[in-house]
Amino acid sequence: MATERDWLDEGLAVLAEQGAPAVTIEVLCERLGLTKGSFYHHFRGMAAYRAALLDHFENRFTTEFIAVAESGEAKLERLLNLVTGKGDAAGLEVAVRAWAQQDPLARAVQERVDRRRIEYLSTLWRRRGGEEPETMARLLYLILVGAGHLVPSLTADELREVYELAVRPYGRS
Amino acid sequence: MATERDWLDEGLAVLAEQGAPAVTIEVLCERLGLTKGSFYHHFRGMAAYRAALLDHFENRFTTEFIAVAESGEAKLERLLNLVTGKGDAAGLEVAVRAWAQQDPLARAVQERVDRRRIEYLSTLWRRRGGEEPETMARLLYLILVGAGHLVPSLTADELREVYELAVRPYGRS
């Protein structure tokens, strides 16, 4: 028995592994072990599903982005781990950005996601008493995004070096 | 009358605008105003074309990356312009990175491209007498990559601010 949430989570997984064009009803059905009848019970059609999927992505990966960082000290450290860390988060980002280049709706979502994340980093930096929080937030975010796209990925140590060089005058966090 | 080079340039354009899955023989033929017979005159088949396309990309967008920077003073400035500047260069980067996630050959190409660019930035920084050239090269490159993926793009001024903040202790270039 599958819930709507299951369909959406599986969609994000397919997105991360194979990109937006691979997110089809048949692929989802096969991976979930269900059939099309089930899909059409939960969603009006493919267009509605895609919209719901983007909504799901926006909620999970901005809210979660912030929530992970907020859950404890060394917030920036946690964000770095989130980028290098668990498997397909980076792949998902890559896939969505490629999707955003072709689909206006996906682009709108990506735009909100980027803006909200940068805003959060800005308040985070301001909270620490850093200077130029807006620009510094952009710098940190560009590093995060870049690190998620580099081939091959930087090692954790290399990324830490880069990060420390970027925040040089302020020391570690 | 089309040359093999025309097919490859058009392929890069399709790649930048619509992503790797859209690079099909039919799409290329329509855009070039030619037919499939012409395609099969120049290439053995789709597999051979894709390999040639990746090769074409690697040559143009690493060699060109370096050549643009080397052609005059203020080399890092020129690289920034290359990112924000002319149209679909950023879109091409996004598309190829998405492609690299699914195709091993594309991934190998992307890996070489990233490595060569970082190596070049490293020598550039070393030439200026900067400290920690390897790490600084990675920092600069992550900013470039991140900037090319952000939605919406940073303005030229915003990007310049970020860049100046990153190289803070060394002043402008």
Next chain:
DNA sequence: GGAAACATACCAAACGGTATGGCATGGTGG
């Protein structure tokens, strides 16, 4: 010099396979 053979670049059409979204019907368990 001139005909024959070849090379280059392209066109038109069709084929075979596959994937896809969509839907209609029928079943099952709570």
Next chain:
DNA sequence: CCACCATGCCATACCGTTTGGTATGTTTCC
């Protein structure tokens, strides 16, 4: 009864590939 799902089918579109043919040079060789 109804949410939930299985099965089966359709119509379509797409895509790589093959084949055969056209038109224009270009070389070869008697």
